[in-house]
Amino acid sequence: MDIVKEVLEKQQRELDKYKTINVEKHLEVRLDVGMMLCSDPNDLDEEELKNNKENYLKDLTRDNTQILINAIWELPTERVDECIVAKLPAPTTILPRLRKPPGPKPLTKWEKFAKEKGIKKKKKDKKVFDEVLDKWVPTYGFKRADAEKQRDWVLEVPKNVDPDSDMFQKKIDLRSEKVAKNEIQRMKNIVRARKQEVPRSGYLGAEAASSSQLLTAVTVAKSSTASVGKFQNKLPKEKEARGIGVKELIPGAKRKASHLSDVPEKEANLDLIKSVLNKKPKFDIEKAISLQKNEARAERNNQEAEEGGKRSKKRKGGGKGSRKAAKKPKSNQGQRAPSKKASMGKKRR
Template identity: 55%
Template sequence: MDIVNEILEKEQKKSEKYKPITVEKHLEVELDLGTLLAFDTNDLDTKLLQSNKDDYLQSLTRDNTQLLLNKIWELPTERVDEAIVVKLPEPKTVLPRAKPCPKPKPLTKWQEFAKSKGITKKKKDKLQWDEQLQKWVPLYGFKKAAAEKEKNWLIEVPQNLDPMTDMFEKKASEKSEKVAKNELQRLKNIARARKVKIPRVGLPVTSDKASASQLDTAATIAKASTASLGKFQDKLPKEKEPRGKGIHELIPGKERKRKLPIPTPAQERENNLNMLDNILNKRPKIDMDKAVAKHIHDEQVNRSEEKKNSKPAKGKRNFKAKTKGGNPTNFTAKKPKAGKGQRNPAKKAGGRKRR
């Protein structure tokens, strides 16, 4: 009996190590089986969290994981190669991406041409029947190269070539040139996709292909090649003064503008204060002649307006002549008109008095 009791005690101790598969929560845990996620919205026990943080979080994680596994075992299972497989449902939670979505690769030059012409890619066979060897030969790979060596063990030299030409070496060089051409085309496609400017290769830089800066440099060198280093050379229409880095090497007589030494903190502070004083004490430039003329004109305009608006005083006669300009001294060269035979005693006749 003692042995039986010992065995039962051991089994009981083992069972105490493992927690039950049933977990009770105040609020149900939200589960997303598609992404194997569990959202626990229950409140945390602050006392246990402060007293024994690691054990509390570990037990909480264990309970939520147990609920997730219980839900997974409720799904329909099937056996595949002596293994039990469960098909998960569609995920409900959208997980953010760690990196941006991949952009589609840009089309190569041939792909753009094929798309514009409607050329579709056809699936080719991997093997091809060779009539000379009487067997199936792959279209690529090491077996293709071995078949080519077996078939072309002898190559005829054409009549237009040197009879001592090694045709095998020439064929190998042509193949390497094709490989290099394909690699160059691949690099061009990559540069064109990344919008990188490709320099011109294989063409001499002539006058019709030279850039504006190259033409300016050539003109500067030609002008400085005279005995006076271009000092008395006539300028072209709309020609600019040569400037920029390296101009002193092209024109030896050109004066070099020396750089000022780096100022000390005291000098820099003094320069800044002087600049600030100049800005604050700056007075606007005044044209004295223009200002005086404007002042005189304004006075004349005001005086004429005052004369127009003023009324004559009572008891005084207004000797203002009724002339066109209103000026009493506006005499003319015409003779004064007389009464012309009609005398009016109430009206004084004009004209000159005879003595």
């Protein structure tokens, strides 16, 4: 009996560690099971929050989560792959968007045409029976090319075509042209959707490019050669596009001349070397004169400083009698003669 009692007490202690699933609140919480949202309007216990913040928030979160799980278990359930799944209702809480909702995707040229004509897209079968090969072949994708090679193992040469021409290569070229055309159509749809202008250096068809844009595209294509378009043939009455290329350096010239000319390369290089070697050094006379004046002024200042030092030494050695012997200028009688330094400054001015 003692052993049984001890086991029961141990189980009871373990059960006491876990809280009950029934949670009581002063105010009922607001639940949105479809959004799996639980809003608790009850006030927080400030004293408990200050004294034991982490445990208090942990217990509060546990209680609200338990209420939400209890509401989910009340919903109708079903078993899917040995799992019990609850059917959530439609959410009632409206969440704001960070950005505006995206608008409708613009239709392509073919989609507009199909909508006007009432053409509907039909789903293609993955495989089609080929009467030539007498078997089912894929309509598109994997092993489609192999089936075409087996069916078109020989091609007829028309009468108006050179008998030595390669019809297989022509078929490959025709397919690549179709791929390029589809790519151009795709780029045109992107430009039309973004409401942008046609690139000035590209040609997207006569319906998309104006005459000036075509002229610009032709000029750019000609100037992209190694000779910068110097040896490219021109059509009769052909004009040059304006505002393309290097800025004009010569007044009156429409475009900058090419680096290629009719002069042989040897003579052009010799002229360049002569122009570099025959250059004479240029002397700035005004700068040289100003430097010479500055040097002369510095020398005079040094001499005057040395003479002033000698005079001050003589006066100190003469005593009081020498100071009395010096004549003082009388007031309002004449002016002192300007010093040598001041007179030199007036002359320079």
